[in-house]
């Protein structure tokens with residue numbers, strides 16, 4: 001590994017507490033039959049996935065497909081109605097403390113401690129994770145610098161822009177160098193320079209053995225970054241595997257996605273009133 005204290009930390013080995021966990025040797029995240037219902041309707045419906053260790057795994061799907069709901073169940077934020085989620089060898093719902101110690105999370109919604117500065121937030125979260133103060137300080141300084149938040153580190157999080165909030169949450173997700181990070185739309189609302197920095201940081205993290213699971217709508221990004229992808233539609237996984245196998249014969253992942261999810265056609269007919277004289 002490359003001599004970076006943030007990335008060189010030993011990754012924990014996976015214990016074999018029961019049959020499913022014992023079977024997760026090569027997998028960073030294992031989902032089996034994960035299901036969530038609202039008002040009798042399954043918005044996540046029997047989702048099973050294997051995310052290989054060290055992979056850059058994209059979770060894609062149209063609006064309302066169930067990506068955020070799935071990630072929320074995997075990160076321990078939303079209790080499933082059925083199924084199991086194993087992260088880095090720990091069952092998220094029967095052994096949450098162990099599972100949460102092994103993951104970094106950038107959730108949807110970004111509820112943060114608004115009255116702390118960016119630097120204070122990282123310091124607080126690092127200490128909550130039981131990290132030594134000096135390690136928290138040096139890693140936080142490094143992350144703030146790399147993510148171009150150094151000049152805003154004493155500003156209150158309440159005064160951060162949406163993109164800055166994403167970046168400080170990403171810093172918090174990486175601070176303890178977990179074996180798995182789960183990121184809901186990490187690049188949305190982030191400027192192009194910061195997006196490139198985040199991509200580089202995440203690529204280094206996977207090169208060092210870490211696993212990234214992230215949701216995105218941007219197919220070109222997923223194709224450029226990811227080693228693996230799962231496509232969700234109507235709460236189910238409709239395709240998954242390495243990028244080449246999901247793309248198949250299509251010219252791009254975007255084309256394959258349109259084919260897989262059956263995009264509706266607005267090319268002919270409908271919306272004729274649009275652009276005509278106002279009523």
Ligand SMILES: Nc1ncnc2c1ncn2[C@@H]1O[C@H](COP(=O)(O)OP(=O)(O)OP(=O)(O)O)[C@@H](O)[C@H]1O
Nearest residue numbers: 038039043061062063064065066067068069070217
């Ligand atoms: N608390 C809730 N109560 C009722 N329905 C919900 C709730 N949370 C999510 N849903 C529904 O579950 C479905 C999946 O939502 P989810 O946010 O997981 O989709 P998504 O794939 O992340 O979408 P997007 O790409 O638009 O963020 C949607 O139909 C949504 O309306």
